[in-house]
Amino acid sequence: MTSIDPQRPAAEPVKGESAVRTEALTKLYADAKRGEVRALDGLDLDCKYGEIYGLLGPNGAGKSTTLRILATMLAPTSGRATVAGYDVASDSLAVRRNVGFLSASTGLYPRLDVRETLEYFGRMHGLEERALADRIDELIEAFRMDSYVTRRCEHMSSGQKQRVSIARAVLHDPTVLILDEPTTGLDILSTSDMIDFIASRKDSGRCVLFSTHVLSEAERLCDRIGIIHHGRLLGSGTLPELRERTGAEYLDGIFRAFVEVDERAHIA
Numbered sequence: 001m002t003s004i005d006p007q008r009p010a011a012e013p014v015k016g017e018s019a020v021r022t023e024a025l026t027k028l029y030a031d032a033k034r035g036e037v038r039a040l041d042g043l044d045l046d047c048k049y050g051e052i053y054g055l056l057g058p059n060g061a062g063k064s065t066t067l068r069i070l071a072t073m074l075a076p077t078s079g080r081a082t083v084a085g086y087d088v089a090s091d092s093l094a095v096r097r098n099v100g101f102l103s104a105s106t107g108l109y110p111r112l113d114v115r116e117t118l119e120y121f122g123r124m125h126g127l128e129e130r131a132l133a134d135r136i137d138e139l140i141e142a143f144r145m146d147s148y149v150t151r152r153c154e155h156m157s158s159g160q161k162q163r164v165s166i167a168r169a170v171l172h173d174p175t176v177l178i179l180d181e182p183t184t185g186l187d188i189l190s191t192s193d194m195i196d197f198i199a200s201r202k203d204s205g206r207c208v209l210f211s212t213h214v215l216s217e218a219e220r221l222c223d224r225i226g227i228i229h230h231g232r233l234l235g236s237g238t239l240p241e242l243r244e245r246t247g248a249e250y251l252d253g254i255f256r257a258f259v260e261v262d263e264r265a266h267i268a
């Protein structure tokens with residue numbers, strides 16, 4: 001495994017260039033009850049800098065598995081995945097330097113408050129103390145966390161925890177942000193803040209790849225949408241492109257059209 005200097009600046013994002021790419025990505029799980037589970041079955045994905053890409057799929061389609069592999073939390077069985085040009089298997093440290101990852105299982109230490117949490121994770125990223133303190137101030141302001149900055153995570157609401165988690169994910173200013181169902185469990189105000197935040201990342205040329213079950217969110221936010229089912233990408237494109245391909249107007253109809261074709265192909 002190639003190691004990197006933690007102080008080395010992240011790769012500069014170039015709008016329109018590939019930020020995330022998977023080729024024939026496969027993941028098999030050994031499940032005690034079900035035997036071998038093929039969670040990913042040759043997934044090809046390509047997300048660009050300056051783009052918000054939404055991954056849609058029914059339960060068990062392989063969304064979390066994909067995102068966890070891209071965040072180097074999980075090893076693929078076969079195929080290839082790169083983030084910011086670095087291979088997730090052979091250059092995982094460089095991938096981590098360039099990626100921010102948020103999922104429901106992103107942990108926070110119950111006894112740490114906002115600043116302590118961000119200091120802890122900032123040091124893990126190797127951020128220099130002065131730069132880290134400035135970055136933490138910036139994030140506390142940006143995520144409006146000042147009113148509960150001394151509260152321990154164990155005493156925060158789920159919306160407050162989510163803000164700390166997202167601040168943690170972007171501490172090192174990653175060029176690629178990977179979010180697994182980022183608005184699940186959030187109230188309307190927190191959801192709206194999260195949506196604004198995702199949109200703002202694109203303005204700075206970053207890539208955001210996120211999974212969601214909320215179709216209206218995907219319709220509103222995404223430049224391109226990928227539809228995943230049985231661990232394969234059935235289709236991807238802008239909303240107008242997907243409308244044209246399926247003849248359906250809204251995302252629920254588009255989604256159903258892709259899945260029905262795939263189900264028929266599986267039965268045939």
Ligand SMILES: Nc1ncnc2c1ncn2[C@@H]1O[C@H](COP(=O)(O)OP(=O)(O)OP(=O)(O)O)[C@@H](O)[C@H]1O
Nearest residue numbers: 029030031037039057058059060061062063064065
């Ligand atoms: N650790 C594991 N061991 C065995 N099977 C697993 C494991 N993790 C996931 N799976 C299986 O792999 C498949 C894909 O799961 P994954 O969580 O990636 O789907 P998903 O699209 O994120 O689903 P959801 O929308 O329900 O979160 C499912 O059949 C799931 O049961």
